[in-house]
Amino acid sequence: MSSGRPEYKSKTLSGLEKAVVPGNRYQVDSTLQLQKYSSVYAIGDVAAMVSDDLPKGHPMLASVASQQAAFLAKVFLDPQKNGAAAFHYKDMGTLATIGRNKAVADLGGFKFHGTFAWFLWMSVHLMLPAGFRNRLVTLLDWAWNYISYDRALRLIIRPFKK
Numbered sequence: 001m002s003s004g005r006p007e008y009k010s011k012t013l014s015g016l017e018k019a020v021v022p023g024n025r026y027q028v029d030s031t032l033q034l035q036k037y038s039s040v041y042a043i044g045d046v047a048a049m050v051s052d053d054l055p056k057g058h059p060m061l062a063s064v065a066s067q068q069a070a071f072l073a074k075v076f077l078d079p080q081k082n083g084a085a086a087f088h089y090k091d092m093g094t095l096a097t098i099g100r101n102k103a104v105a106d107l108g109g110f111k112f113h114g115t116f117a118w119f120l121w122m123s124v125h126l127m128l129p130a131g132f133r134n135r136l137v138t139l140l141d142w143a144w145n146y147i148s149y150d151r152a153l154r155l156i157i158r159p160f161k162k
């Protein structure tokens with residue numbers, strides 16, 4: 001008897017592994033489509049838009065992933081742009097937290113680190129979740145981790161199959 005739900009069948013794209021470049025990322029062209037499969041897109045950490053300037057693709061950063069997502073959303077909503085528009089990353093600098101009260105910043109060539117960079121990292125990343133509720137939940141989560149010294153292990157342990 002049918003449950004009324006659509007049935008999803010797993011389909012493997014033949015030769016997909018050939019689209020993978022060193023770093024285990026899919027090579028995409030400037031429209032973010034897989035080199036060998038038009039209409040199949042990859043963005044964020046799994047995508048490498050290899051060019052002469054970026055032989056390894058863009059850095060694996062949240063800002064790259066979110067700009068690519070916004071770009072693709074526009075492309076999908078405007079069929080005329082599909083396959084025609086090229087993605088360009090707007091580098092607004094890099095912020096990375098490297099520990100408790102510690103972060104590094106590289107903003108327009110201005111590099112600094114320490115507590116101020118950490119506060120800046122928090123302020124910027126607190127603005128990224130959509131909506132006030134998500135920001136508040138993130139802030140409370142961070143506050144709890146800070147006072148409880150909660151350091152959840154962020155490792156996924158499973159057999160690696162190639």
Ligand SMILES: Cc1cc2nc3c(=O)[nH]c(=O)nc-3n(C[C@H](O)[C@H](O)[C@H](O)COP(=O)(O)OP(=O)(O)OC[C@H]3O[C@@H](n4cnc5c(N)ncnc54)[C@H](O)[C@@H]3O)c2cc1C
Binds near residue numbers: 044061065097
């Ligand atoms: C410890 C750490 C610190 C970082 N700090 C920074 C930083 O300070 N600044 C910065 O810009 N970037 C930072 N990054 C990098 C940033 O997190 C990534 O570049 C960004 O999250 C990439 O976004 P994404 O959407 O490609 O992948 P993800 O954010 O990893 O999202 C992928 C999603 O897909 C889901 N998923 C995976 N497999 C499946 C499946 N088979 N079916 C359904 N869902 C699936 C995952 O659960 C996940 O939710 C950090 C990364 C790490 C690990």
